[in-house]
Amino acid sequence: MTADSSGGPGTEGTLPETPDDLAKILERSGYLADTGVATAAFLALRMRRPLFCEGEPGTGKTSLAVALAEALDLPLIRLQCHEGIDAGQALYEWDFPRQLLHLRALEAAEGGRLxxxxxxxxxxxxxxxxxxxxxxxxxxxxxxxxxxxIDRADDEFEAFLLQLLDENAVTIPEYGQVRAEIPPLVVLTSNRTREVHDALKRRCLYHWVEHPDLDREIAILRRRVPGLGDRLSRQIAEAVQRLRTLELLKPPGVAEAIDWAQALTALGRDELDAASAAVTLGAVLKYSEDLDRVRAALDSLLG
Structure with missing residues (x-):
């Protein structure tokens, strides 16, 4: 049960030649990568190393993996980590009902002399x-x-991943070792709700994913929200960047900025003023305390 080692999309001969080349094909998939992200992803591909992306929620870490799969024409397999996740949920399980039926069929075929x-x-x-x-x-x-x-999982699950990250293989006690002859491109993400152990990080290339700068956030909004005008996209990006400087319980990420743009567009607004911001803040802020604080300072927020 090993992967086929024949050529295909994403193999050595079809990799982008430079980080700029990778950034261009990611852009065609709708992901606007800065130089740091494009370089980290390019090196992960070239070196066949896992890429560990850490950063604040909403900075595009998960979207990077999705865009890489689309840009390289590869299937995306996602493991969503959570507290208490174990090998049965992440790696394999045995189909006990079918095994039981198989045993009964064997017993019947052997006349009870199994x-x-x-x-x-x-x-x-x-x-x-x-x-x-x-x-x-x-x-x-x-x-x-x-x-x-991965920061939502526990220490034991991190340790469980080490063989896979080291060897592109796992061991199933009853079955044996399963090894990928063509390593998957592994992207791990963390919102840093806890520190991930050095043993896992050592096996990966590391990149801290920042929120986009103003110009790139405007470009992302224009790309992701059809019909969004220049003025409104700039106003939203500027307001979101100001929100991130406040001490909010949940500063907005790129996803919330896109939601805000979509909400304003759905209402037919072409300008972000205090009135339109007040009724759509629920698209960009997710805690009542944050809403109250920002509504009290809308005039200064919108500059």
Whole structure:
């Protein structure tokens, strides 16, 4: 159960030649990468190393993995991490109901004289193996494997990932080792709700993803919200950048800026004034305390 090593999209011969080339094909997929992001992703491809993207929520870490899969014409396999995630959810499970039916069929065929060793050996085969995201990534390579919000998982799960990041392989006790002959492009993301251990980071290339600068945020808004005018896109980007300087419970990310632009466009607004901002702040702020604070300072926010 190993991945096919034949050529195809994303193999060595079809990689972008430079970070600028990668930035251009990412742009065609709708992702506007700055020089740092494009270089980090390019090196991950060239060096066949996992890419660990850390940063504030809403800076485009997950979107980068999605855009890479689209730009390189590769399948995207996503593992969403959460508290308590384990190997059964991330790697594999055995199909116990089918195994039980198989045992009963064997017993009937053998007239009740079932050899225990032979029966057990027949149970742990690919036929009864339910592949979860990590195993699918190893057997579907080349692909992009997104391990999203690794900071939500616990220490034990981090340790579990080390073999996969080291060797592009996992070991299933009853079955053996499964290895990808073409390594998946692994992108791990973290919102830094806790520190991820050095052992995991050492196995990855690291990039801290910043919020976009003003010009790039305007370009992102224009790209993602059809019909958005120059004036309104600049006003939204400037307001969002000011919001990020406040001590808010949840500063807005790019996704919230896009939501705000879509909300204003849906209302037919072509200018961001205090009245339109007041009724649409729920698109960009997600806590009542933040809403109250910003509504009290809308005039200064909109400059």
């Amino acid at each position: 050899d225990a060793a032979t029966a057990e050996q027949s149970l742990y085969t690919e036929r009864f193996l339910l592949a979860r995201p990590l195993l699918r990534a190893l057997t579907s390579a080349p692909c992009v494997l997104l391990i999203d919000e």
